[in-house]
Amino acid sequence: MPTFEYAPxxxxxxxxxxxxxxxxxxxxxxxxxxxxxxxxxxxxxxxxVLAEVSEASTDDVDRAVAAARTAYRSWSRxxxxxxxxxxxxxxxxxxxxxxxxxxxxxxxxxxxxxxxRDVDVPxxxxxxxxxxxxxxxxxxxxxxxxxxxxxxxxxxxxxxFPLLMLAWKIAPALATGNTVVLKPAETTPLTALLFxxxxxxxxxxxxxxxxxxxxxxxxxxxxxxxxVDKVAFTGSTAVGKAIARTIAGTRKKATLELxxxxxxxxxxxxxxxxxxxxxxxxxxxxxxxxCCAGSRLLVQETxxxxxxxxxxxxxxxLRVGDPLDKNTDIGAINSxxxxxxxxxxxxxxxxxxxxxxxxxxxxxxxxxxxxxTVFTGVSQTHRIAQEEIFGPVxxxxxxxxxxxxxxxANNTPYGLSAGIWTEKGSRILxxxxxLKAGVVWANTFNKFDPASPFGGYKESGYGREGGRHGLSxxxxxxxxx
Amino acid sequence: MSTDTDVPVTTPADVTDRAREIxxxxxxxxxxxxxxxxGLPGVDQVGxxxxxxxLGTRSIKTTSKAWAIDTAISxxxxxxxxxxxxxxxxxGLATRALTPDPSDLTTPRPAAVCVYGDMVxxxxxxxxxxxxxxxxxxxxxxxxxxxxxxxxADTADAVSAGADEIDMVIDRGAFLSGDYLTVFDQIVAVKExxxxxxxxxxxxxxxxVTYDNVRRASYLSMLAGGDFIKTSTxxxxxxxxxxVTLVMLQAVRDWRTLTGQMVGVKPAGGIRTSKxxxxxxxxxxxxxxxxxxxxxxxxxxxxxxxNDLLLQRQKMTTGAYSGSDYIADDSPxxx
Numbered sequence: 001m002p003t004f005e006y007a008p009x010x011x012x013x014x015x016x017x018x019x020x021x022x023x024x025x026x027x028x029x030x031x032x033x034x035x036x037x038x039x040x041x042x043x044x045x046x047x048x049v050l051a052e053v054s055e056a057s058t059d060d061v062d063r064a065v066a067a068a069r070t071a072y073r074s075w076s077r078x079x080x081x082x083x084x085x086x087x088x089x090x091x092x093x094x095x096x097x098x099x100x101x102x103x104x105x106x107x108x109x110x111x112x113x114x115x116x117r118d119v120d121v122p123x124x125x126x127x128x129x130x131x132x133x134x135x136x137x138x139x140x141x142x143x144x145x146x147x148x149x150x151x152x153x154x155x156x157x158x159x160x161f162p163l164l165m166l167a168w169k170i171a172p173a174l175a176t177g178n179t180v181v182l183k184p185a186e187t188t189p190l191t192a193l194l195f196x197x198x199x200x201x202x203x204x205x206x207x208x209x210x211x212x213x214x215x216x217x218x219x220x221x222x223x224x225x226x227x228v229d230k231v232a233f234t235g236s237t238a239v240g241k242a243i244a245r246t247i248a249g250t251r252k253k254a255t256l257e258l259x260x261x262x263x264x265x266x267x268x269x270x271x272x273x274x275x276x277x278x279x280x281x282x283x284x285x286x287x288x289x290x291c292c293a294g295s296r297l298l299v300q301e302t303x304x305x306x307x308x309x310x311x312x313x314x315x316x317x318l319r320v321g322d323p324l325d326k327n328t329d330i331g332a333i334n335s336x337x338x339x340x341x342x343x344x345x346x347x348x349x350x351x352x353x354x355x356x357x358x359x360x361x362x363x364x365x366x367x368x369x370x371x372x373t374v375f376t377g378v379s380q381t382h383r384i385a386q387e388e389i390f391g392p393v394x395x396x397x398x399x400x401x402x403x404x405x406x407x408x409a410n411n412t413p414y415g416l417s418a419g420i421w422t423e424k425g426s427r428i429l430x431x432x433x434x435l436k437a438g439v440v441w442a443n444t445f446n447k448f449d450p451a452s453p454f455g456g457y458k459e460s461g462y463g464r465e466g467g468r469h470g471l472s473x474x475x476x477x478x479x480x481x
Numbered sequence: 482m483s484t485d486t487d488v489p490v491t492t493p494a495d496v497t498d499r500a501r502e503i504x505x506x507x508x509x510x511x512x513x514x515x516x517x518x519x520g521l522p523g524v525d526q527v528g529x530x531x532x533x534x535x536l537g538t539r540s541i542k543t544t545s546k547a548w549a550i551d552t553a554i555s556x557x558x559x560x561x562x563x564x565x566x567x568x569x570x571x572x573g574l575a576t577r578a579l580t581p582d583p584s585d586l587t588t589p590r591p592a593a594v595c596v597y598g599d600m601v602x603x604x605x606x607x608x609x610x611x612x613x614x615x616x617x618x619x620x621x622x623x624x625x626x627x628x629x630x631x632x633x634a635d636t637a638d639a640v641s642a643g644a645d646e647i648d649m650v651i652d653r654g655a656f657l658s659g660d661y662l663t664v665f666d667q668i669v670a671v672k673e674x675x676x677x678x679x680x681x682x683x684x685x686x687x688x689x690v691t692y693d694n695v696r697r698a699s700y701l702s703m704l705a706g707g708d709f710i711k712t713s714t715x716x717x718x719x720x721x722x723x724x725v726t727l728v729m730l731q732a733v734r735d736w737r738t739l740t741g742q743m744v745g746v747k748p749a750g751g752i753r754t755s756k757x758x759x760x761x762x763x764x765x766x767x768x769x770x771x772x773x774x775x776x777x778x779x780x781x782x783x784x785x786x787x788n789d790l791l792l793q794r795q796k797m798t799t800g801a802y803s804g805s806d807y808i809a810d811d812s813p814x815x816x
Contacts, residue, residue, distance in 0.1 A: 003548075003771065004545065004548065004549070004552075004762065004763075004766045004771065004774055005544075005545055005548075006539065006540075006541060006545050007541075007542050007543045007544045007545040007546070008542075009540035009541075009542045114538060118538070269522075269523075270522065270523075271522055271523045271524055271525035271528060272522040273522070273524065273528075273529070273532075273731050274524070274525040274527075274528030274529060274532070277528055277531075277532050278528065309738075317767045326538075326539075326540035327539055327540055423523045423525075443525050443527070443528065444527065444528065
């Protein structure tokens with residue numbers, strides 16, 4: 001019997017220089033926290049401590065917002081062409097240091113190096129390139145009359161795509177002339193701190209970008225700070241609602257990109273082999289830690305068995321393990337907390353009577369791991385069909401007619417994304433029209449481009465990121481008051 | 482090679498009976514074949530190419546690379562298909578197949594030597610019962626534009642000269658005009674003329690153009706009793722691309738689910754480097770599965786690929802690159 005074992009092919013860690021401790025990036029310099037309690041960030045694949053990171057106190061938030069306010073006076077008056085030059089410079093440095101970013105991201109987040117290398121870092125750089133191009137063309141972007149920045153933007157981002165979400169937030173804000181105070185997630189602060197070094201390397205004027213690390217309290221202090229003119233948040237719906245309550249009745253604008261429970265809808269005339277790939281990409285990309293993940297598979301009854309068999313055969317070839325191995329398809333769950341949540345919901349799924357299946361695969365002894373998991377026999381009323389699991393867990397439901405598919409797909413408080421698999425173009429257009437989802441993919445899933453607006457309906461949030469729609473969230477228009 | 486994988490001799494009636502059973506029809510008509518082939522799930526071009534590209538990013542190092550290089554060498558159909566071929570050149574190629582690397586006798590031998598029909602005897606003289614097969618292209622290769630009696634005589638001639646394997650071409654004109662029954666009947670007839678020789682069916686995917694066509698031609702060839710489905714003659718571009726081979730590997734995998742029978746896959750033309758060959762092996766491994774990772778079920782139709790595999794093999798053994806002067810080659814290009 002032949003065996004084709006893939007020998008370990010680890011990406012070298014030596015490209016990245018992790019410091020033992022990090023300060024806060026305020027006014028162009030790394031500074032010690034005033035009164036915050038430092039915390040450790042670990043590698044979720046080994047539980048190894050990577051570095052000690054500062055917690056920004058309310059004092060620190062004050063300092064960061066003040067620095068951003070001071071910088072705003074000159075940055076907002078800089079010509080668009082000059083702002084664009086800085087963004088182009090940042091984009092190029094990110095490309096030059098791509099390996100460093102990719103390795104650091106995989107270490108701190110647990111995602112496979114092939115994803116950080118081929119998706120996160122290149123698309124993050126692409127966002128800076130894209131928005132650099134807009135910086136001197138805002139008047140022609142159909143945003144309205146006299147587009148101008150809001151002022152200081154407070155941005156809070158999640159741990160699933162630390163660098164990419166940073167790019168989605170910072171690039172449009174800077175291109176439109178705003179200045180930024182950004183808080184990365186407490187479990188994944190390191191690439192944001194490396195990005196701070198890139199800002200220094202690019203000679204970005206001090207205070208234009210400030211990066212403060214910390215947990216929920218720091219985020220709250222930032223969002224609630226009276227010096228902040230606009231809030232941009234990506235994360236859970238619960239926190240999103242809390243932010244909306246905090247800023248209600250203030251002058252603050254907000255864009256919220258929250259949870260999802262996307263339907264990936266496979267019709268019986270779909271290209272089935274590619275649909276199976278799309279299902280895998282939809283829910284197992286980034287360990288399912290994707291707000292727009294295709295966590296509900298809606299498959300037409302006539303091909304349900306065939307799709308299920310093909311899907312299981314495909315899942316058996318997924319390679320789970322060391323995120324730094326170039327052949328790893330599924331990395332580590334980002335934190336123990338998240339692993340606990342996945343375990344809880346999966347247990348609920350079993351108790352509710354859905355059939356659980358996972359391929360055989362060995363998991364490393366240390367770190368946080370979860371096998372790719374498929375639930376069949378799921379119905380709409382099951383909690384695993386309703387709640388966002390945010391892990392590598394797929395719920396399979398069936399439908400018989402396009403109308404039923406639409407009804408089931410829309411029967412959720414969320415509305416971030418959806419996928420349609422069919423060879424019939426007219427059906428794609430009809431479905432896309434019916435689905436209440438901000439992003440609808442046809443015969444593909446989880447594809448991102450800076451030019452394509454991204455955002456949700458219903459409890460998945462409001463506002464768009466990317467494209468001209470994304471720019472409009474960072475400007476105010478009309479006569480100056 | 483073991484005898485248990487030798488092709489069971491099946492009659493045209495057997496093949497047609499099985500085809501009728503699979504299609505669920507009492508009489509095999511072009512209409513029945515059309516509705517069956519057109520009822521197969523389509524192939525999304527973007528998705529298929531993206532999947533092939535992602536398999537191409539696997540990083541195969543150290544022990545797995547050594548295994549892959551040896552496996553790839555053992556899967557080569559070492560090929561010369563030139564108007565300028567001579568008995569001497571074919572003997573040279575066959576000799577090379579017996580001792581691919583005279584400086585390292587542990588080097589595996591290629592699976593077969595692939596030549597035109599009139600050269601079969603010369604190859605067989607050298608290869609004898611070494612285990613290295615002789616494959617002959619037949620049926621008015623490469624265009625396939627000849628009458629059936631000529632194609633069958635071409636096949637029978639090669640078999641009687643000692644060919645172990647026959648590489649036939651399908652009638653692409655008939656296929657593209659929707660005359661699937663003609664293509665089916667021709668494959669069945671050639672298969673019969675093969676006797677005990679294994680039949681590889683060349684679909685010339687570069688002329689079929691779409692992946693939907695590649696999938697349909699694969700199913701038609703398997704239905705008609707082909708033992709192998711093969712991408713190309715090597716005379717038409719594009720030849721063996723990774724996505725085309727991926728679609729064919731999905732077809733043989735699904736065919737086994739449907740019928741319980743394995744069919745081999747042979748990409749041919751344009752695979753020149755070890756790096757490329759390893760991408761194909763990764764694709765075989767992750768799409769069709771390990772059962773196909775032997776030269777019974779997977780082949781590379783290639784001429785210059787062997788040189789690069791030997792170069793890489795020497796590099797793995799000695800730790801240093803040598804160069805083409807250290808790769809004994811009796812069949813360099815004439816041009």
